[in-house]
Amino acid sequence: MIEAMEIKVPMDDDLVMRLKAGDRVFINGDVYTARDAAHKRIIQAAESKEPLPFDLKGQVIYYVGPAPAPPGWVVGAAGPTTSGRMDPYTPTLLKLGLKGMIGKGKRSQEVKKAMKKYKAVYFGAVGGAAALLAKSIVRVEKVAYEDLGPEAIMKFTVRNFPAIVVIDAYGNDLYETEPPKYRKA
Amino acid sequence: MRVREIHVGMIEDAVKALFLKANTSIGQDIYNALLDMRDKYEKSPLGKDVLDQILKNHDIARDKGIAMCQDTGMAVVFLDIGQDVHLVGGLVEDAVNRGVKAAYDEGYFRKSVVDDPLFERKNTQTNTPAVIHTKIVKGDRVRILAMPKGFGSENMSALKMLTPAAGVEGVKDFVVKTVMDAGPNPCPPTVIGVGIGGTMEQAALIAKRATARPVGSSNEDPRYAQLEREILERINSLGIGPGGLGGTTSCLALHIEYVPGHLAGIPVAVNVCCHACRHAEVTI
Numbered sequence: 001m002i003e004a005m006e007i008k009v010p011m012d013d014d015l016v017m018r019l020k021a022g023d024r025v026f027i028n029g030d031v032y033t034a035r036d037a038a039h040k041r042i043i044q045a046a047e048s049k050e051p052l053p054f055d056l057k058g059q060v061i062y063y064v065g066p067a068p069a070p071p072g073w074v075v076g077a078a079g080p081t082t083s084g085r086m087d088p089y090t091p092t093l094l095k096l097g098l099k100g101m102i103g104k105g106k107r108s109q110e111v112k113k114a115m116k117k118y119k120a121v122y123f124g125a126v127g128g129a130a131a132l133l134a135k136s137i138v139r140v141e142k143v144a145y146e147d148l149g150p151e152a153i154m155k156f157t158v159r160n161f162p163a164i165v166v167i168d169a170y171g172n173d174l175y176e177t178e179p180p181k182y183r184k185a
Numbered sequence: 186m187r188v189r190e191i192h193v194g195m196i197e198d199a200v201k202a203l204f205l206k207a208n209t210s211i212g213q214d215i216y217n218a219l220l221d222m223r224d225k226y227e228k229s230p231l232g233k234d235v236l237d238q239i240l241k242n243h244d245i246a247r248d249k250g251i252a253m254c255q256d257t258g259m260a261v262v263f264l265d266i267g268q269d270v271h272l273v274g275g276l277v278e279d280a281v282n283r284g285v286k287a288a289y290d291e292g293y294f295r296k297s298v299v300d301d302p303l304f305e306r307k308n309t310q311t312n313t314p315a316v317i318h319t320k321i322v323k324g325d326r327v328r329i330l331a332m333p334k335g336f337g338s339e340n341m342s343a344l345k346m347l348t349p350a351a352g353v354e355g356v357k358d359f360v361v362k363t364v365m366d367a368g369p370n371p372c373p374p375t376v377i378g379v380g381i382g383g384t385m386e387q388a389a390l391i392a393k394r395a396t397a398r399p400v401g402s403s404n405e406d407p408r409y410a411q412l413e414r415e416i417l418e419r420i421n422s423l424g425i426g427p428g429g430l431g432g433t434t435s436c437l438a439l440h441i442e443y444v445p446g447h448l449a450g451i452p453v454a455v456n457v458c459c460h461a462c463r464h465a466e467v468t469i
């Protein structure tokens with residue numbers, strides 16, 4: 001197994017720049033959940049200069065629409081959803097100060113460019129490892145857009161949430177660099 | 186020939202039990218294949234790590250009775266109904282939907298179905314309607330196959346109408362390209378169902394059902410079995426790896442089903458399923 005480093009969120013530029021694609025991390029602290037519908041509303045709020053549901057500066061967004069919490073759990077199964085659907089909204093959020101994203105799957109060139117420009121990292125969590133990931137979520141707080149159901153914005157307090165730095169602020173992208181190493185012609 | 190009466194309440198209960206089971210405990214065939222990948226075949230350290238998390242996740246889900254993935258999918262139900270069965274007690278479709286709703290309530294599963302695909306997209310709050318495929322078969326029993334289908338992988342599925350000239354090579358290339366384009370999105374290692382022949386919708390239907398075949402099984406026709414092996418090998422040579430982060434194990438199994446077709450075409454459907462390839466069945 002690869003050594004994992006414990007990191008604390010929210011993040012500053014210093015931490016962002018220390019993270020390199022391929023690093024295994026355990027995330028500790030607060031992250032915010034948001035999927036397509038919530039992203040759309042955040043952008044609308046930003047455009048019409050209305051208050052945002054939370055201050056994005058230094059924060060990490062987890063792309064997840066969890067299952068309801070069974071008795072004894074603070075949240076139900078909570079694995080990452082496909083990040084690409086958030087790509088059209090992401091550069092604006094990065095501009096507003098977002099420092100990290102947790103999801104699964106590739107990101108667009110525009111997102112990667114914006115990540116370099118505004119200094120941010122993209123963490124991959126293992127898609128489908130939703131019960132395992134739910135165990136590292138210790139507290140859940142409703143933040144905004146409750147009418148969106150599983151797509152509402154929530155604050156998750158996570159303890160040793162396992163993730164991998166997939167795209168770093170230098171533009172390195174594991175989805176681009178790793179598969180060719182194992183490809184047979 | 187005597188007709189056997191089956192009350193739809195039995196189908197409702199069976200559907201409920203099957204979805205509760207399928208969403209929380211992965212089949213032993215898939216579990217064992219994942220173990221083998223981690224311990225024997227995967228070369229990438231990161232890939233091994235991903236497989237390890239997937240296996241741990243399956244253990245937690247099964248032991249705690251919690252959904253293995255938050256996307257508990259659309260509820261796909263195959264009903265093979267014996268022609269000597271008389272279903273009583275109401276509409277079978279309603280019974281299936283009641284069973285699905287009950288399972289998704291009781292299991293604390295996420296409800297992901299919207300009433301209208303394009304405009305309102307309002308959550309029905311019940312995970313219904315289920316997607317029901319019925320078939321009339323011999324006998325006096327009802328076989329129920331429940332398959333919760335997540336959309337990270339469903340969205341990566343594809344269908345193409347090939348010309349006869351495209352032939353075997355055309356099929357291979359299309360399947361491999363579909364999986365390559367999907368990359369990390371369908372949560373590899375995947376299970377791939379391929380349907381060849383018939384009409385457009387028939388190819389798609391047999392492809393879906395092919396994903397529920399036991400991992401390790403082969404098509405009965407040796408030519409198709411050979412094709413399964415060849416395409417699987419090509420996919421595992423792509424380097425996609427567990428989670429798409431590079432590696433030597435990208436696909437757990439590739440199952441091909443075929444039906445007779447038309448002179449002028451070869452429909453090929455590729456249904457992509459994630460490592461959380463959930464299905465459970467019962468015959469009543």
Ligand code: SF4
Pocket residue numbers: 079080081127128129254255256257334335336337338339370371372459460461
């Ligand atoms: S593709 Fe499968 S494992 Fe991945 S998030 Fe969707 S349902 Fe879960």
